[in-house]
Amino acid sequence: MAIVDLLDWLDEYASPNTIWYVKRLSGNDTLANGSHQAGPYIAREFLFHIFPAINRTDIKNPDVWFDLYLDSNADYRKVRAVYYNNAHFEGTRNEARLTNFGGQSSALLDPDSTGALVVFAFRLDDAGAATDCHVWVCQHETEEDLVEDRVGPVDPGKFLVWLPVQTAANLRLQGVPPPQTSCWLEPADMPPAWLTDFPAAAEIVRKSVDLRPLPTLPPDQRLLKRRECEFELFRSIEQAVERPHILAGFTTVEDFVNRAQTVLQRRRNRAGRSLELHAREIFIEERLVENHHFSYQPVSEGTKKPDFLFPSQAAYQDTSFPVSGLRMLAVKTTCKDRWRQILNEADRIPNKHLLTLQEGVSEAQFAEMTGAGVQLVVPAQRMESFPAAVQPHLQTLESFIGDVRLLSVSL
Structure with missing residues (x-):
C-alpha cells in the first residue's frame, strides 16, 4: 500500500x-x-x-x-x-x-x-x-x-x-510502565544542570555505566542490562524535565505540539545513539584502546562514517595496511531493512559486521544478508529468537571482541 x-x-x-x-x-x-x-x-x-x-x-x-x-x-x-x-x-x-x-x-x-x-x-x-x-x-x-x-x-x-486521545473511559489504560529500578533517579538525585539542560546521550550512557558497572558479567549481558538501566534513567530525567511544563499547562495548541515534538525528537536521538555508545564503553572496558585498537565514528572515504573501524581510522586509510587486518562494525538496533545501509560504508572491507538487538530474522532475510557479506553480531541472550538453522552462523559480541584482539596480535 x-x-x-x-x-x-x-x-x-x-x-x-x-x-x-x-x-x-x-x-x-x-x-x-x-x-x-x-x-x-x-x-x-x-x-x-x-x-x-x-x-x-x-x-x-x-x-x-x-x-x-x-x-x-x-x-x-x-x-x-x-x-x-x-x-x-x-x-x-x-x-x-x-x-x-x-x-x-x-x-x-x-x-x-x-x-x-x-x-x-x-x-x-x-x-x-x-x-x-x-x-x-x-x-x-x-x-x-x-x-x-x-x-x-x-x-x-x-x-x-x-492513547491517541485521552477520555474518561480510557484514562485507566495508560499502559503498563516498565518496573522502576535503582536506575530511576528522583530530581533531587540528579545533577542540577540536568533539570535545565537535558543531558547529552553520552552523559546518560556514562551514568548508566556508573549505576551498572557489572564488571564480572560477559560483554553481551553487560550490554543488555545497561541498556535497560539507561532506558529507565532516561525516562526519569524526561519526567523530571517535562513534568513542570505539563503541570503549568499550555496556552495554545501550537505550544503543546511544539513541546510534544521536542520530546519525541529527544527520544529518537537517544534511540539512535544509545547502542553505539554502550558498545564503545564496553570496548574500552575490554581493554581495547581507542584509536589504537578501534576508532569510533571515523571517516572511511569522503563523507562515509561507519560506526567503528578496527584497528583504527589511520590503519584503514593506510593503503599498505593489509585488508585482512581490518574490520568494520555497524550498530543498528533493528536491521530488518536498515542492514542495506551499511553496504556502502568502508569500501576497503568487503565483509561487514553488524551489531543488532533485533529478535530474529527469517532464513530468507539472513541468506540475503550473508550473500551481501554481512555478518550479524547478536547478544547471546537474543540468539534463541533466531531460526535454529541461523543460530550457528551468528556471532556474539564477546566473540567479536575476541577476534579483534587476535587481529592485533597476529599483525
Whole structure:
C-alpha cells in the first residue's frame, strides 16, 4: 500500500476510545524460529485491561473472540485472546496470547515480517473493553518512521501503549510502565544542570555505566542490562524535565505540539545513539584502546562514517595496511531493512559486521544478508529468537571482541 494509505490509517485510528499497542515482531511472534506460538505476544497485563473477561483463574485458559482487521494486508480474522493459566492448574504456563491468525498466510506470522514494527489499534467501548482491532504491519523503514514520528522509538523486546486521545473511559489504560529500578533517579538525585539542560546521550550512557558497572558479567549481558538501566534513567530525567511544563499547562495548541515534538525528537536521538555508545564503553572496558585498537565514528572515504573501524581510522586509510587486518562494525538496533545501509560504508572491507538487538530474522532475510557479506553480531541472550538453522552462523559480541584482539596480535 502507498504511504498515503498509512497516513490516512494513522489519522483514522487516532480517535477517542482507541488504544494502540506498538511493538516489533520477534522470531517468537512470527513463525521464523519454529516456536509454534500461533500468535504475537502481547503483555498479559495489557490484555487483562482491555479484555477483563480473561483475567480469571477459576477456569482453565479463559478466552474471548473478536474481529481483527489486518488493514496493511487486506486480511480479516476472527481472533482469540486467551490467557494460558496452566500455572494455576499444576502446569507451568502463565501468559496471554492472540491466536487463530491462520499460519503463514497472515502477515503477522510470516517469517519475513520478523523485526517489523506493528500497530494494534484496539477500539474500546464505554467501559474500556476492546470491541475489535485494526492492525498495520509496516512494510519498510519509511512506514516505520511515520509511526515512530507519532509515538516515539520502539526498541526490539519493548512495547509501547499509546492513547491517541485521552477520555474518561480510557484514562485507566495508560499502559503498563516498565518496573522502576535503582536506575530511576528522583530530581533531587540528579545533577542540577540536568533539570535545565537535558543531558547529552553520552552523559546518560556514562551514568548508566556508573549505576551498572557489572564488571564480572560477559560483554553481551553487560550490554543488555545497561541498556535497560539507561532506558529507565532516561525516562526519569524526561519526567523530571517535562513534568513542570505539563503541570503549568499550555496556552495554545501550537505550544503543546511544539513541546510534544521536542520530546519525541529527544527520544529518537537517544534511540539512535544509545547502542553505539554502550558498545564503545564496553570496548574500552575490554581493554581495547581507542584509536589504537578501534576508532569510533571515523571517516572511511569522503563523507562515509561507519560506526567503528578496527584497528583504527589511520590503519584503514593506510593503503599498505593489509585488508585482512581490518574490520568494520555497524550498530543498528533493528536491521530488518536498515542492514542495506551499511553496504556502502568502508569500501576497503568487503565483509561487514553488524551489531543488532533485533529478535530474529527469517532464513530468507539472513541468506540475503550473508550473500551481501554481512555478518550479524547478536547478544547471546537474543540468539534463541533466531531460526535454529541461523543460530550457528551468528556471532556474539564477546566473540567479536575476541577476534579483534587476535587481529592485533597476529599483525
